[in-house]
Amino acid sequence: MRQSSSRSTFIPKGLSKTTGFFLGSLWALCGVLPSFAGVNPDSQATDSRLLLTEELQWLQAESIVYTASRREQNVADTAAAVFIITQEDLRRSGVTNIPDALRMAPGIEVAQINASNWAITARGHNDRFGDKLLVLMDGRVLYSPIFTGVIWHEKDTLLEDVERIEIIRGPGAALWGSNAVNGIINIITKKSQDTQGGLVVAGGGSEERGFGAFRYGGKIGGDWAYRGYLKYFDRDKSWTPSGEDPNDQWNTAQGGFRIDGTPNTLDTVTLQGDLYDGEAGSAENAFIPPSANQTHREVGYQYSGGNILARWNRTWSKDTELTGQFYFDQTFDEYQYDDKFNILVRTYDFDFQHRFPLFDLHGITWGAAFREVDDHFTNSATIAVNPTDKSSSTYSGFIQDEFYLVDDVLKCILGAKAERNDLTKWEILPNARLLWKVDNRNTLWTAVAKSVRLPNRFHADVTDLYFDPLPENALYEGSPVAYFVAKGTHDFEAETLLSYEIGYRTYPSNQLHLDLTGFYYDYDNLRSLEPHLESTTPVTTENGTYLAIPVPSENKKSGQSYGVELSAEWQALPSWRLSGSYSYLEVLLQVDADSMDLRESFDAKYPKHQVKIQSSLALPMDTEFDLSFRYVDDIELYNYDGYLEMDTRLGWHPLPNLDLSLIGRNLLNSSHPEFRENTFYTVSSEVERSVYGKMTWRW
Incomplete structure (x- = not known):
């Protein structure tokens, strides 16, 4: 952690942000060319052949995607905005966690709040608990039913075990x-x-104080295989411009296993699970009734959990298969204030899917699912949920039909999902897509879909969550301090989105891939926080009297967003790959005439422009050099200026099974802010420059 209170800025004073934006992009794209122009490709034939083999594997992995249609297919055959992060991308980036890996994807906003918390979304509406992005790991839902969104510091795996990360920008509710x-x-x-x-990973540095992992895999007979892993990391606290201690150091220990088998020629079976235990912290400038002044307090946070998943698949042909999956997931979170606030959540999920051809013209995929969530809360003095114990169930079924209107040229995809939950009852989620294969190098697609975001447990049942006090005399002459108090309601309906997308995908050559997507989103029934002043009541405690203004969640907001995303990948040389993306986003929100919404304005809480560029180069003597730049535009709500950052990795393979790397992250600025979290008044901190080394040994 850096102790200095000064912060360097890469963009000089007097240089406009727009100019800095384009200069930075130009430098990132072209500045590396002179540096390596003197490398003779013939002198590194062995390295080039090795990398070319890796790139062929990368191209093959990239061409396969599952999430877009719940079956494996070529990316060129998908009517969706798809991006894939491969294992080779993860290795060459040197990242140590999933959120930093997602920075590579176009149209994805990744903003770090402090050392252990992130806000991540696609196409706007970002927050610490980003509620419009569904995240899965091997078919297991990571989306929290309590807060909505993903609690990122709890969701981890051994990155060396990841085959790929599939990212679909756009709705997938059908x-x-x-x-x-x-x-x-x-x-x-x-x-x-x-x-x-075997696999051993070890490393450490300035912010990554230490990390390590061990994995071993073997055979069980001729048709079964297994692996097990252990990992641990310890990360330093971040830095605050105010000089306050952010108290956000973070460490986690995790282990897991996976078993895969083929008991016969038709069936495959998978059994896998994980256990983890960790602790993190934060600091808050919280409001505690009856005072209207903020109180600085440190918050401890301990978490643990585990999951187990079983999946069975029977494949009769490439077009006919049956899959059943069950998983159990448990999380326990303890927030340590002056007292403790605990949350225990158990999830039971069963999913069934069947795929088959119909009349040799249609590809039918259908399925059904059931999920039960049981939770238990231990309330604290400043935050409470009632009832403290609750079970909720969700039933769903879906069907999708893929067929060609013109053989091998024009494909239509129609589908819908029907889902019933305990809060909003039935939700019908239709989807229509059209794919036109202009030729074997060019594809056009378009899509229209409806999706919904459901209320969470807090929206429904929170009883005491105090925020944003009004000073004395604010409501009337002589009034005491007044507190807004979040109150749960079962009248809050699902937020809805009607989306329109169009995309173009082209391969001008075997070495170049371009992808262009445009979208328009129409949101309705968005969440607003509506104070009910007429229901204000006095509350008397041993420390004094204050007024409590109930604030339930209501649906008095709507909005639109639109944008463009462009990505490109270029195999410039057998030993050199370049990739990059540009995304533009605009968000417009409106409230109803009778609304008194207290929520932050999301139409000023996102970067309009993002640029990302990566370079991966194989050098002589078994070395590699990786370089990435990213530009993220202003966030107006927080008065955060846009920033330009650079990450690097220098890798060396002294032995075929040994990888030594030196990684630098966020090298252009000593620190920079990315996001602010105001729900719990967390002390704002900044992302710091860091350097660390990493060793990976396989046998």
Whole structure:
């Protein structure tokens, strides 16, 4: 952690942000060319052949996607905005966590709040608990039923086990259900057969104080394989411009296993699970009744959990298969204030899917699912939920039909999902897509879909969550301090989105891939926080009297968003790959005439422009050099200026099974802010420059 209170800024004073934006992009794209122009490709033939083999594997992995249609297919055959992060991308980036890996994807906003918390979304509406992005890991839903969104510091795996991360920008509710509103992320890990032998990872540095992992895989007979892993990391606290201690150091220990088998020629079976235990912290400038002044307090946070998943698949042909999956997931979170606020959540999920051809013209995929969530709360003095114990169930079924209107040229995809939950009852989620294969190098697609974001447990049942006090005399002459108090309601309806997308995908050559997507979103029934002044009541405690103004969640907001996303990948040389993206986003929100919404304005809480550029180069003597730049535009709500950052990795393979890396992250600024979290008044901190080393040994 840096102790200095000064902060360097990469963009000089007097240089406009727009100019800095384009200069930074130009430097990132072209500045590396002179540096490596003197490398003779003939002098590194062995390295080039090795990298070319890796790139062919990368191209093959990238061409396959599952999430877009719940079956494996070529990316060129998908009517959706798809981006894939491969294992090779993860290795070459040097990242140590999933959120930082997602920074590579176009149209994805990744903003770090402090050392252990992130706000991540696709196409706007970002927050610490980003509620419009559905995230899966091997078919297991990571989306929290309590807060909505993903609690990112709890969701981890051994990155070396990840085969690919599939990112779908745009709705996917017709296949994956509610909360798949702005996008879907599916983290897919390798089969046990692909992780045989041993693996050791170790490293550390300035912010990554230390991390390590061990994995071993083997065979069980001729048709079964297994692996097991252990990992641990310890991360330093971040830095605050105010000089306050952010108290956000973070460490976690995790272990897991996976078993894959083929008991016969038709069936495959998978059994996998994880256990984890960790602790983090934060600092808050909280409001505690009856005072109207903020109180600085440190918050401890301990979490633990585990999951187990079983999946069976029977495949009769490439077009006919049957899959059944069950998983159990448990999380326990303890927030340590002056007293403790605990949350225990158990999830039971069963999913069934069948795929078959109909009359040799239609490809039918249908399925059904059931999920039960049981939770238990231990309330504190400043936050409470009633009832403290609750069970909720969700039933759903879906069907999708893929067929060609013109053979191998024009494909139509129609589908819908029907879902019933305990809060909003029935939700019908239709979807229509059209794919035109202009030729074998050019594809056009368009889509119209409806999706919903469901209320969470807090929206329904919170009874005491105090925020934003009004000073004395604010309501009337002589009035005491007045507090807004979040109150649950079962009248809050699902937020809805009607989306329109169009995309163009082209391969001008075998070395170049371009992808262009445009979208328009129409939101309705968005959440607003509506104070009911007429229901204000006095509350007397041993410390004094204050007024409590109830604030339930209501649906008095609507909005639109639109944008463009462009991505490109270029195999410039057999030993050199370049990729990059640009995304533009505009969000417009309106409230009803009778609304008194207290929520932050999301139409000023996002970057309009993002640029991301990556370079991966193989050098002589078994070395690699990776370089990435990203520009993220202003966030007006927080008065955060846009920033330009650079990450680097220098890798060396002294032995075929040994990888040594030196990684630098956020090198252009000593620190920079990315996001602010105001729900719990967390002390704002900044992302710091960091350097660390990493060793990976396989046998």
